[in-house]
Amino acid sequence: MSTEITVLALAGLLQTVQFATYSVMAQRQIGSKVAMSPRDNMLTQLKGTAGRLQRAFNNHFEGLIMFTLAVVVVTMGGAASGFTALCAWIYLLARIAYVPAYVLGWVPGRSIIWMIGFAATVLMIIAGLVSSSV
Numbered sequence: 001m002s003t004e005i006t007v008l009a010l011a012g013l014l015q016t017v018q019f020a021t022y023s024v025m026a027q028r029q030i031g032s033k034v035a036m037s038p039r040d041n042m043l044t045q046l047k048g049t050a051g052r053l054q055r056a057f058n059n060h061f062e063g064l065i066m067f068t069l070a071v072v073v074v075t076m077g078g079a080a081s082g083f084t085a086l087c088a089w090i091y092l093l094a095r096i097a098y099v100p101a102y103v104l105g106w107v108p109g110r111s112i113i114w115m116i117g118f119a120a121t122v123l124m125i126i127a128g129l130v131s132s133s134v
Contacts, residue, residue: 003085004071004124007092011067014095015060022053049103056102060095063117067091070124079131087127090120 001009029050046054067088074084094117101110 002075002080004074004080004088007085007088008068008071011060011064011092011095014092015057015064018053018057018060018099022050022057025050025053052103052105053099056099059098059102059114063091063095063114063121066118066121067124070121070128073125073128077128077131079128081127081131084124084127087120087124091117091124094120 026046029046029048045051070091071088074080094113098110098113098117100106101113106113
């Protein structure tokens, strides 16, 4: 398995941990009865740590879509390299750092961390395109 696919699998596990953490915190806030309901009448949004964990979780979905695209381009295009592997690890480390940065309200750190992960993803896509056109 390529490094990029390994990192994608680890990013999936990170998403699982984020989901579990956010779910526990959300249930503590809204109670198990509401958590198990269809929540059709739930007017309030999660607040505090639970809300931040939820937003960080949702943000990772957005990043994970782009990162998955980058991994597919690099892997299917036969463009995997030391550079793309490094970019993949940078993405994952940035996403790991992003969670506490979001929960703890680090400004502007959270945005900087997000940008590092995003840039690593974009660089992977560009590397895949450049490699396949050469």
